[in-house]
Amino acid sequence: MAIVLxxxxxxxxxxxxxxxxxxxxxxxLQDEYKSYIMIADTQALSDNYENPEKIKxxxxxxxxxxxxxxxxxxxxxxxxxxxxxxxxxLTMYYMNMVTIARxxxxxxxxxxxxxxxxxxxxxxxxxxxxxxxxxxxxxxKAEVIPVGEDQLPMIEQTNEIVRxxxxxxxxxxxxxxxxxxxxxxxxxxxxxxxxxxxSLNNAIFLDDDESVIKEKVDAMYTDPQHIKxxxxxxxxxxxxxxxxxxxxxxxxxxEDLKQQYIKGGLGDSVLKSMLFDCLKDMLKxxxxxxxxxxxxxxxxxxxxxxxxxRDVAKDTLYDVKEAIGINY
Amino acid sequence: MAIVLxxxxxxxxxxxxxxxxxxxxxxxLQDEYKSYIMIADTQALSDNYENPEKIKxxxxxxxxxxxxxxxxxxxxxxxxxxxxxxxxxLTMYYMNMVTIARxxxxxxxxxxxxxxxxxxxxxxxxxxxxxxxxxxxxxxKAEVIPVGEDQLPMIEQTNEIVRxxxxxxxxxxxxxxxxxxxxxxxxxxxxxxxxxxxSLNNAIFLDDDESVIKEKVDAMYTDPQHIKxxxxxxxxxxxxxxxxxxxxxxxxxxEDLKQQYIKGGLGDSVLKSMLFDCLKDMLKxxxxxxxxxxxxxxxxxxxxxxxxxRDVAKDTLYDVKEAIGINY
Numbered sequence: 001m002a003i004v005l006x007x008x009x010x011x012x013x014x015x016x017x018x019x020x021x022x023x024x025x026x027x028x029l030q031d032e033y034k035s036y037i038m039i040a041d042t043q044a045l046s047d048n049y050e051n052p053e054k055i056k057x058x059x060x061x062x063x064x065x066x067x068x069x070x071x072x073x074x075x076x077x078x079x080x081x082x083x084x085x086x087x088x089x090l091t092m093y094y095m096n097m098v099t100i101a102r103x104x105x106x107x108x109x110x111x112x113x114x115x116x117x118x119x120x121x122x123x124x125x126x127x128x129x130x131x132x133x134x135x136x137x138x139x140x141k142a143e144v145i146p147v148g149e150d151q152l153p154m155i156e157q158t159n160e161i162v163r164x165x166x167x168x169x170x171x172x173x174x175x176x177x178x179x180x181x182x183x184x185x186x187x188x189x190x191x192x193x194x195x196x197x198x199s200l201n202n203a204i205f206l207d208d209d210e211s212v213i214k215e216k217v218d219a220m221y222t223d224p225q226h227i228k229x230x231x232x233x234x235x236x237x238x239x240x241x242x243x244x245x246x247x248x249x250x251x252x253x254x255e256d257l258k259q260q261y262i263k264g265g266l267g268d269s270v271l272k273s274m275l276f277d278c279l280k281d282m283l284k285x286x287x288x289x290x291x292x293x294x295x296x297x298x299x300x301x302x303x304x305x306x307x308x309x310r311d312v313a314k315d316t317l318y319d320v321k322e323a324i325g326i327n328y
Numbered sequence: 329m330a331i332v333l334x335x336x337x338x339x340x341x342x343x344x345x346x347x348x349x350x351x352x353x354x355x356x357l358q359d360e361y362k363s364y365i366m367i368a369d370t371q372a373l374s375d376n377y378e379n380p381e382k383i384k385x386x387x388x389x390x391x392x393x394x395x396x397x398x399x400x401x402x403x404x405x406x407x408x409x410x411x412x413x414x415x416x417x418l419t420m421y422y423m424n425m426v427t428i429a430r431x432x433x434x435x436x437x438x439x440x441x442x443x444x445x446x447x448x449x450x451x452x453x454x455x456x457x458x459x460x461x462x463x464x465x466x467x468x469k470a471e472v473i474p475v476g477e478d479q480l481p482m483i484e485q486t487n488e489i490v491r492x493x494x495x496x497x498x499x500x501x502x503x504x505x506x507x508x509x510x511x512x513x514x515x516x517x518x519x520x521x522x523x524x525x526x527s528l529n530n531a532i533f534l535d536d537d538e539s540v541i542k543e544k545v546d547a548m549y550t551d552p553q554h555i556k557x558x559x560x561x562x563x564x565x566x567x568x569x570x571x572x573x574x575x576x577x578x579x580x581x582x583e584d585l586k587q588q589y590i591k592g593g594l595g596d597s598v599l600k601s602m603l604f605d606c607l608k609d610m611l612k613x614x615x616x617x618x619x620x621x622x623x624x625x626x627x628x629x630x631x632x633x634x635x636x637x638r639d640v641a642k643d644t645l646y647d648v649k650e651a652i653g654i655n656y
Contacts, residue, residue, distance in 0.1 A: 041654060042421075046423070049496065050496060089416045091420065096373060096374055096453035096454070097377070099450060120429065121427045169380075324380045325380045326410055328627070
């Protein structure tokens with residue numbers, strides 16, 4: 001079985017955007033790949049170092065989300081990054097394999113720096129996180145990394161370090177990885193914002209109560225020019241249709257509704273009620289499973305699986321130090 | 329007892345420059361301070377990553393030099409940096425406490441980058457080594473760091489990170505350190521080059537045989553205009569006098585000789601023979617002690633002391649993670 005690594009920065013509960021964009025896919029992958037799922041607390045600190053409390057709290061929330069959607073800890077090694085200190089050691093050795101100039105040219109990091117407004121004062125930890133990510137990927141000899149288009153430069157950076165290391169120490173110790181591009185469109189926020197996020201309060205969370213789901217669906221941005229039911233409406237940028245596309249099982253029915261909406265004669269409330277029913281049914285078992293989970297058991301599981309992950313990372317670190325020639 | 333941290337990058341055997349500049353001082357300090365001495369293999373890799381063999385070989389050579397000059401492993405915790413992985417973990421957390429811009433302004437690193445000609449292609453590991461150094465210093469709660477003038481910016485950088493960390497996590501976890509400036513002038517190479525080093529082949533090593541010492545003293549740069557014994561000579565830049573200043577015990581005698589040399593009538597060969605006798609007597613017991621050391625015992629000692637150091641670093645890491653709030 002090929003090895004796949006996925007993960008999340010624990011900075012909040014997961015929402016429908018995560019579900020559509022990656023969680024559903026991971027549930028599928030766990031039967032086809034040896035799966036590692038990393039809860040990247042150390043990485044999350046690199047741009048949340050002033051708010052560590054959020055990270056600590058979010059770890060269990062994220063794990064609950066994982067198990068609730070069907071990720072199976074018997075099939076996936078779910079672990080906490082900071083509990084695998086070998087990743088920090090690997091990072092130190094890989095830092096010699098990349099220049100500051102090269103890191104500064106990484107388009108993904110550049111973009112994120114811009115978004116976070118840290119151009120002039122980027123912390124070294126954030127600037128260098130592609131190196132740390134290389135440690136995460138190579139520690140588990142991951143061959144496949146599911147990513148969005150915007151993350152492709154990270155994979156390229158990882159493989160550059162891998163090749164540089166193997167070449168420098170004349171041994172094929174590290175394994176190159178491949179991006180598995182997702183063909184799922186990024187789910188927009190209920191307000192139409194390109195990004196659904198907790199801070200924008202525009203996301204539907206996996207554990208939202210039915211009343212909250214209803215409220216959020218009702219508040220969804222549709223077409224401001226579609227005032228009367230009989231008016232012709234716009235489908236592009238219409239959040240309700242985006243969500244129906246993502247979650248409604250009968251794709252043909254959605255297509256027919258779109259045609260009707262464009263012509264006029266289909267009201268937002270009908271569509272929203274359809275979407276609400278769909279999300280309600282989809283999220284009910286997830287929410288119930290989520291609420292049935294016992295925190296102490298989850299913690300124990302995380303500790304146990306982090307140890308499993310650590311043993312794998314230890315082996316890689318041993319090989320890396322052996323290749324450099326500093327195993328004493 | 330206050331805590332002092334010193335150390336060396338293991339990139340070759342130690343020479344008289346190290347002896348005059350720091351080893352002699354450490355022997356004195358070990359009775360007044362709780363002493364940690366770090367063999368900085370990981371740091372040495374940051375600018376020798378293509379030549380790890382040199383580092384591995386040099387570790388034992390450096391330890392032999394330590395013990396030969398009188399550093400006492402019962403008083404000093406001598407340890408290998410890479411055997412204390414907590415230092416890598418601390419580095420990761422401290423990387424969030426400093427910006428890339430700030431690291432780029434570090435005069436010590438800038439200088440070294442220039443000397444090594446790596447301006448355009450500085451490896452991230454080298455660029456960030458002040459952060460790793462902060463980890464080394466704070467892990468042992470070192471309060472006093474013996475350094476040369478050129479290293480003062482490193483101490484400043486360390487204390488900035490310490491203050492930033494304590495302020496960010498609202499807890500006085502890390503301890504600021506103080507530079508202990510040495511008043512010893514840097515020993516020049518036998519060729520008059522400002523730096524004595526193995527690669528320039530202009531240093532007298534602590535384990536040089538008498539015949540080699542004689543050869544090197546005979547080859548010392550003196551005053552090219554002092555041709556006949558009766559010629560007036562120059563004392564400044566005269567390597568023989570620099571070494572007599574550093575190692576000859578009767579300072580008054582050296583002063584008198586200088587006056588005579590300046591007036592004329594004192595030959596280089598007389599001075600060199602004096603210096604040779606002095607160095608021969610000083611280095612004989614060091615060389616003999618050095619050659620009596622058993623490598624397997626040294627290795628065992630290094631492993632044991634590295635464990636001692638590791639336990640201390642573990643405590644600091646625990647406190648650091650506790651302050652951040654990510655001890656699970």
